[in-house]
Amino acid sequence: MQNNTKLLLTSLTFVGLLALAGCSFPGVYKIDIQQGNVVTQDMIDQLRPGMTRRQVRFIMGNPLLQDTFNTNRWDYLYSLQPGGGQRQQERMSIFFNDSDQLVNLSGDFMPGVSRDQEILGGSSDTTVSPTNSSEQPAAQPAEKPAKPGSVEESIQREIDTIETTPVPTPAPLDTSPQ
DSSP states (O other), X not given: OHHHHHHHHHHHHHHHHHHHHHTTOTTOOOOOEEEEOOOOHHHHHHOOTTOBHHHHHHHHOSOSEEOSSOXXXXXXEEEEEOTTSOOEEEEEEEEEOTTSBEEEEXXXXXXXXXXXXXXXXXXOOOOOOOOOTTSOOOOOXXXXXXXXXXXXXXXXXXXXXXXXXXXOOOOOOOOSOO
């Protein structure tokens, strides 16, 4: 009887230790944990001073935090912890004036500096200047014609010869009672 009890206790202890070891066993899949608002550089680049709260909410989505004591500040937080990896966190604070217009941004993103552009060394000019209707639009460079006999030329010829077919419109349903 005493032998059976020792064997049972030993086996239960062994099973418990195996269960605990399985929590950090190498090769076990751990999921990525994402929390908060996803904020991209493209979203930040669309923001302009003077935008209303509705316009900002349309671009950025609802803020994660709205301070009760400072209603003119919205905070967007995002954290990502890859399975078993180091947690990465980004934050963005947007400030409005008393007339509900965007006046300031602060956080991990800066307007006009895309991480892709920074890595690739591309142009980071995202300034938008208003154009008057009287001004002529900038001339776009003319496309070079395709070389005769090339694949581009054959594709262009096929596109040019496509005939459009009108889509039939259905007759309205008769809704009168009979």
